Amino acid sequence: MIKNKNEENYDVTIVGGGLTGKLMASILVNSNIIAKKKLCWIDTDNKSSIDKRVSFINYNNFLKLKKNYGCNFLNKNYMKISKIEIHNMNEKNPLNLEDKNGHGIIIRNDILKENLNFPENDLVIHKSKVASTNCDQLHRYLILEDGKKVKTSLVLSADGNSSLLRKLSKINYINHALNHTIISGYLNCKNFDMFSAKQIFLKDSFIGLLPYSKNMINFVWSLDNGILNKNSKFKYYNELIKRLNYFFSQENIIFISPKSKNIKLQIYPINVKYVKKPFQKRIALIGDAAHTIHPLAGQGFNLSIEDCFDVLKCLQNAKKIGKDFGEVSVLKEYNNLRKYRIKFITLVTTSLFYIFKKQKSYLNKLINFSFEKIDKTSFKNIFKILARGY
Ligand SMILES: Cc1cc2nc3c(=O)[nH]c(=O)nc-3n(C[C@H](O)[C@H](O)[C@H](O)COP(=O)(O)OP(=O)(O)OC[C@H]3O[C@@H](n4cnc5c(N)ncnc54)[C@H](O)[C@@H]3O)c2cc1C
Incomplete structure (x- = not known):
């Protein structure tokens, strides 16, 4: 043949x-x-x-990549995360998830790819x-x-x-379309704890903040399409910074636009x-x-x-x-x-997306009440296990 x-x-x-x-x-x-x-x-x-986005890698996956699969990550290339704070509108306090061993690491996608050589x-x-x-x-x-x-x-x-x-x-x-748009990029900041990741649930959007380097964070902003559709000249940085600086005004954490002109926003629709x-x-x-x-x-x-x-x-x-x-x-x-x-x-x-998307005031009160209770019980270990991987 x-x-x-x-x-x-x-x-x-x-x-x-x-x-x-x-x-x-x-x-x-x-x-x-x-x-x-x-x-x-x-x-x-x-x-x-x-790909200048960053990824959070669970501690268990990170350890396996290093120990069992020969991935050689240099210490200078990643940030360790030992605390995750979950914030909600009108909260008394955030839900704090601390893990002395570390929840995981943050690494830029292109650096991660180079490390897989x-x-x-x-x-x-x-x-x-x-x-x-x-x-x-x-x-x-x-x-x-x-x-x-x-x-x-x-x-x-x-x-x-x-x-x-x-x-x-x-x-x-x-x-399944979620009717949200994902906007991802970097911000400069002051007084941000470099060992903690934060997830903030607001009325019209959710913001994930990951420490990237001294005075710089990476954000993943999930914004309701209704807000974007209303305004064809939506100013992403101004709107995000306004929301964050207002939310963290008590803690004196301050966010500003990135100084470097090379940093571009990445914008995607999100479907499950x-x-x-x-x-x-x-x-x-x-x-x-x-x-x-x-x-x-x-x-x-x-x-x-x-x-x-x-x-x-x-x-x-x-x-x-x-x-x-x-x-x-x-x-x-x-x-x-x-x-x-x-x-x-x-x-x-997907359930977290819909629970936090609703944001009716009675539901929001219930969420904050539950966070206070969860914070005092071992039930919050479930969130830790979710973050660390299985
Ligand atoms: C803003 C944002 C933040 C995120 N943060 C995190 C995080 O912190 N932690 C985490 O775990 N996950 C995170 N994710 C998810 C994570 O980024 C994705 O799960 C991951 O990048 C998917 O990689 P992939 O290689 O499967 O797909 P892709 O990155 O989409 O790669 C697909 C590849 O296939 C190639 N391709 C397509 N069609 C063809 C074809 N016909 N022939 C040959 N090649 C083809 C493309 O060129 C591309 O190289 C995030 C996602 C987003 C959007």
Whole structure:
């Protein structure tokens, strides 16, 4: 039989050059379970498009990345978070969650990606996007925009929230628009505790504040679309700073626009996507392609990290008994390992979104009353466990 010179044959192919795709590639290269020429990575990300957002990584995921998966994080590259403060309108005091061991760390996405480095000749890299896919009993085929055809036993698709492969391989999901817009960026500040992260629930929006460096914080602002639709010339910085300085006036924490002109705002619509069965014949979804949640608890990439850990477990189990990596039993094992955690985090973050979005005054009083009670009981450990990871 004549082999098509444009067709290449692999055991596993990872699609996507975002955080999840790169982490999956790094974990598989370092695990040595797949021969160099049998692992393929479709990474079309342009090195010049630097992701300057930051991620909160749970302490447990951070420790595992360092100790079990050889990720070498330099101390100067991340900030440790030992306290999380949850603030609400008309509160007496915030709900304080302190953890002496640390809740987790804050790291800039581009620095995190650099820390996941591995020798690029330990796998085959393609720089062209996937345009279409089909499969037979033993293989899935990916047809790239440059005309190359990738033949592989298993595809791990980390192609993000708008995943093309999810659509092409007919994987169903629930898509729910939250009617909020996410605005993310940096602010300069004075008197902000550099070991604490803050989540503030206001009448029209939620603001997550993460310390980034001395006198600078990263914010994730989730704003009701109704406010944006009313004003076509909405001034993001002015409006945010007005809300924050008013809220923290008693504590003398002061926020100002960033001095550097290079810092740009990132603005996205936010939808929740829940994928009940994130696999099809010879393809499994990982990362945002498999679950998109509201960023209010900083858990989206944490779920993706856990996806990568669990994919590795399944592939190691398959290898031990000589099983084909793309067999349906391997895909089912992956789904069984992931399904409860993903459902739980999607449910918790979406419920928190709606509880705090309502902000009717009786509900707000109830929330503040509950926070006071929770603050005095061991029930608040549940929030700590959520923040630290499982
Ligand atoms: C403002 C904000 C703050 C956040 N903060 C946190 C946080 O603190 N902690 C946390 O855990 N999570 C956080 N998250 C969530 C986290 O950022 C995402 O979960 C994570 O970045 C998803 O990475 P991904 O690689 O799965 O997807 P993406 O980053 O979307 O990457 C998808 C990749 O697939 C590629 N691709 C797409 N289509 C194709 C194709 N056809 N062929 C080949 N390649 C393709 C794209 O080029 C891209 O490289 C936050 C999210 C937002 C919006």
